[in-house]
Amino acid sequence: MSKIKVGIVMGSSSDWPVMQNAAQILTDFGVPFEAKVVSAHRMPIDMVDYGAQASEQGYHAIIAGAGGAAHLPGMLAALTEVPVFGVPVPSRYLKGEDSLLSIVQMPKGVPVATFAIGEAGAANAALHVIATMAVHDADLKEKLKAFRAQQTENARAMHLPAVGESS
16 A cells, blocks of 8 residues: 555544544555644644645645634645545534535635544545545555445345334
């Protein structure tokens, strides 16, 4: 496998229960990553440095999770040419809908690939990074094919209870 490096960033350590789903997928595929807190609102200078140096630090992709105002993915996308994959983290009061709208509604010219709210979004962001990198990495492509084949087999193995039988 080529030397792929992914950054996983989030606005707070409280986002980790969601973002660890991206870390787990990357781990399962053997893709190196670094995870850290880079808050757009509480550490703006650190965030600017992270985004501005992402390419020279060797990142091939950034998975950025944020809740509430959720500025982190968009600000990082504005600071780097490295592709940013945004994960809306559920928020306390609006359940992540605010985060989703903040991340997905980027102005023309500053794209952020945006995923579902929560755990599925984090996992799918990592899978999308893997699929993107697999275009130029044969080993990663084979791992992705095997993963998808296993998903298919798992679905085919599912059985529904008979009518009137409890599950």
